[in-house]
């Protein structure tokens with residue numbers, strides 16, 4: 001008997017979403033990297049994370065790389081863009097945190113505007129821990145940068161009305177709907193956001209992220225199920241590209257933060273952090289991420305290589 | 313292919329003697345077809361019928377073994393393509409590649425690295441399970457001395473003998489037969505000899521061919537020759553091609569129900585990239601989909617920490633949450649003066665926290681309330697880890713009788729609970745710890761110093 005490849009047919013397709021003027025996400029009608037089944041759509045993209053304040057909490061291994069530019073987000077973004085060629089820049093307004101510097105939404109909008117003027121690649125605007133404050137920050141930033149097709153990370157259950165109304169409806173940017181590692185929660189929030197009047201081509205989703213080793217199996221399973229529902233059951237409410245802030249999680253865990261003096265047998269802290277970031281990124285890409293956010297230039301290089309080899 | 317109840321019925325003795333516990337042979341056959349009982353329950357079935365039944369009811373993907381005694385491992389046996397459908401059962405095993413043309417320094421370095429990586433994560437011992445040996449010198453003695461050297465120095469590895477020369481294979485296998493090695497290299501030309509060698513020594517046999525079509529034909533031949541302890545390799549040595557092989561071999565078995573490809577696969581990541589971080593990327597993908605042996609060029613902690621952690625996550629049973637028993641746990645030689653911490657009953661969290669407390673060398677107590685088996689923030693968000701559940705545990709486990717301290721150290725992520733807990737537990741003071749448990753050793757040392 002001759003071998004027969006078990007081709008799988010899918011009835012659904014992931015929505016294509018354009019970030020900025022021409023960075024396209026999604027469009028695939030097969031499981032991640034299943035080129036043997038059909039059209040893989042646009043290849044996954046990589047963004048680099050920067051902060052509006054000096055990220056003193058970052059482990060040395062990654063902070064050192066940016067020590068000359070980390071005091072100024074515009075310098076930092078341009079440095080990344082010129083040196084490492086990311087598909088987008090993710091600016092995280094950590095300085096807005098009410099428990100920290102509590103910067104005003106206007107200050108944040110000012111920074112975002114300067115970035116937009118100086119950087120060629122599109123921006124992803126991320127907030128701090130505080131969802132209430134984020135809604136205010138996102139509103140001001142979106143107002144300062146209307147119709148840019150920038151992504152705002154993110155609208156959650158408690159603030160999606162405010163974020164959706166400003167970012168998506170009033171100022172024509174892209175809303176990222178973030179839920180907590182659960183297919184039904186993701187679906188519900190996507191529906192709520194579309195009910196505000198936001199079109200699916202103006203949405204992305206963050207289904208919840210974790211670092212490998214830290215509840216990551218729930219992340220993979222949630223993403224697998226979202227993709228299967230979108231592609232096999234043609235669930236249109238889940239046919240939204242996924243963006244995963246890998247670096248937010250992977251640089252917090254012990255493997256990435258324990259200094260070498262403390263764990264001498266573990267070796268270079270920088271290497272460990274990079275490795276946790278790469279493994280987490282590949283892990284979510286293998287389950288359907290269309291965009292990942294990373295910190296370390298080395299991770300960017302390796303994950304880009306990985307994506308090219310898988311898609312070319 | 314699977315048999316239905318009537319087909320099974322025809323294989324039975326039809327005595328209706330009830331010894332199987334069923335009223336009739338037919339009732340027994342029906343239950344058997346659904347997988348609700350075992351063929352052994354009927355004492356009167358002929359051997360031939362038993363064999364036919366075993367064949368028909370065998371799972372789509374075979375479970376194979378390698379190694380011996382404490383170092384014996386199972387591969388394969390998977391029944392689903394996605395872990396949420398049921399669970400993945402046999403985790404992939406990691407190998408480091410040696411060649412007999414490598415310099416002695418390089419070999420020594422790898423031996424050292426293999427021995428250095430050995431640690432425990434959430435109750436599981438992590439280390440490289442396999443040393444792969446590629447015979448490139450085509451010289452029997454050189455090859456055997458390499459295997460000897462490495463297996464003597466790395467006591468935990470099971471050897472994987474890689475050669476397509478049956479004569480060299482015979483010599484190498486007899487050298488390490490007591491370790492239950494994997495024999496890799498059966499191909500179109502040598503399969504008769506290799507199958508015989510594997511059969512004689514009961515070895516897991518790696519079968520390799522140039523592409524899935526050729527591999528399929530070769531496996532059919534080997535199955536006809538009566539050997540089924542196989543490990544498959546469809547020959548791709550680039551990432552994209554190897555991913556295609558892993559996914560489609562697995563789908564052929566599980567979706568098409570075709571047992572010719574119902575065997576585990578091996579991914580030679582060492583041949584897909586030079587760069588160690590790129591090897592890590594490839595290996596991470598293959599942990600998810602769907603390699604059973606992953607061969608790396610080398611190992612160190614930066615590779616092991618994410619890879620073993622990812623593997624541990626992906627291969628936990630989604631139907632059996634990893635929960636630990638509630639109570640107050642003693643770490644080290646804690647006495648009634650020792651510090652008290654509280655965390656949740658999610659096994660992952662508990663083992664991370666208790667590991668850090670152990671590392672601090674400060675004898676301590678850890679209180680585990682009923683937190684629904686969730687992580688700190690999940691349990692908090694779900695309303696299971698709060699002042700009430702913590703206070704309840706303090707009472708239930710008679711903490712106030714066991715320990716003199718009236719200070720409770722809580723996870724930094726739930727700092728908001730401080731005031732509530734102090735309300736619920738009069739006379740107690742709540743200390744907010746760090747967000748990450750990694751900070752506990754320093755924290756506890758300072759805490760102890762401040763106290764004395």
Ligand code: B12
Pocket residue numbers: 179180181182185208209210211214215216218219249633653654655656658660661664665685686687688689690691692693694721722723724725745746747748749750752
């Ligand atoms: C996996 C996961 C789940 C799994 C649960 C797995 C489990 N058994 O816990 C599932 C999918 C079931 C789940 C469900 C929910 N989840 Co959940 N989940 C996660 C996820 C991705 C990882 C959690 C994890 O395993 N962490 C690893 C463990 C080891 O961390 P940990 O317990 O916190 O322990 C660390 C520290 O706290 C510290 N530590 C622990 N104990 C102690 C003690 C002391 C003294 C000290 C000093 C330190 C310390 O050490 C550890 C390592 O550093 C996180 C997001 C994330 N990336 O963290 C969301 C997250 C925790 N979930 C969240 C939510 C909201 C939920 C739900 C309520 C969603 C819903 N509305 O249904 C449900 C609740 C369950 C229910 N329905 O009843 C939110 C919580 C938001 C918040 N800040 O309140 C998070 C943060 C996601 C998000 N960003 O929205 N979740």
Ligand code: SF4
Pocket residue numbers: 324325326327328329330331332333334335336337340353354355356357
């Ligand atoms: S024990 Fe065997 S022969 Fe007897 S009733 Fe059961 S199936 Fe029939």
